[in-house]
Amino acid sequence: MNLIQKIHKQDDAHGRHAHDEASHTPKAPFWVRYYDAIVGLVTLGRTRSMHQGTIRLANLRPGDALLDVGCGTGKLIFAAEKVIGGAGTAVGLDVEAGMIAQAKENAAKAHSPATFDVASITQIPYPDDSFDVATSSLVYHHLSPAEKSEGLREVWRVLRPNGRLLIVDLNPSRRGLAVRLPGHNQLAQEDYVSREVVEQMQAAGFTNITSGAHPFKQLSFAVGTKNA
Template sequence: MPLGWAAPIYDWYCPKLGLGPKFRAATIALAKLRPGMKVLEVGCGTGVLTRLAAAAVGPQGAAVGIDPAPEMIAVARQKAEAGAQFRLAVIEDLPFADASFDVAFASAMLHHLPPATKDAGLREVFRVLRPGGRLVVVDLDRPANPLWWLLFFPLLAWPMTASNLRGEIPGFLARAGFAPVVRHGRWLQLLSFWTADKGGAS
């Protein structure tokens, strides 16, 4: 479900939803980025996280963001900084060779995908990560606050979000081949952070 319509206001409204600099910093910290690493962000939007990753890995590394919305990629390219590249692509058909990246990010994007696309996309991310690589996921999870259920309960009828709200994201990650899958806490009692590793030599 591309969000091209939101591109002009995306960087304005995300912080107002609680997805500002502190949220981005918490996401980046879980990746344990080092200079020289190669990083992929799927569903990069306007590229905020991709640019932060590029700064963390330095000139010896690189960060690539992909998104299915041309409008998002256009804004991301306008704001691109050294080491950050942006491509129009979908998670279920990544245009990269096997074992191309050390780290991948999927931030607040899996809930836009129907279950079959979640499965296919996460298998693709697993494929392009090197052995020992890591995927960092932040997305909707079972609400920890009953008040959130009052707002989000209707989304249980929507295939794209139902699996998230039922707490099924770890299962999707495990089916794609990732292990271990570890949850690292919550954001706003609604989103969860997970790391999912690809076994093998680091």
């Protein structure tokens, strides 16, 4: 199993249940410590510009309440906080405890007030109508068909009326990023975001859906609104 595959696999020994024995504080397992560096490598050092493109597509405004689902180490959130400002709130959610532990470490270093929780997109632990915007970056292709439909329904539930969901994921038809990721060559060679994601967002109740090419080549996006 290579490092990237390991990142995407639940690892009970070092992942979800990694704890500092002395303090009982969850600690990021060793492989998560390399996650940001690996993303930097596969994006050829353009992680920041990838996140900036996502933030522009999310059309964030000062004061927004933001949920980032599958937040990984939290880097997108820290960039988004520059737009939502002190009046905004940001929450990161990830199914991997190791990612959340690393996100919390990164937040402390970045003096970020963002909060982070371990949970799956299929069981979001927040009340209905909590967020103005939800983002999900490079997560969708990891989800099973059931997780995709349940997850979209959950995101719809926690968004406020007129809240927006932005999904960003690989577009294998534009080559590049997807083919640099070990274990990702099984992805269909087509823009599944503009087709499958749009259809599933419609099924979950989202309206005003638009999709297209992300400013970061090799990615696509779909954005929709919760019109309750």
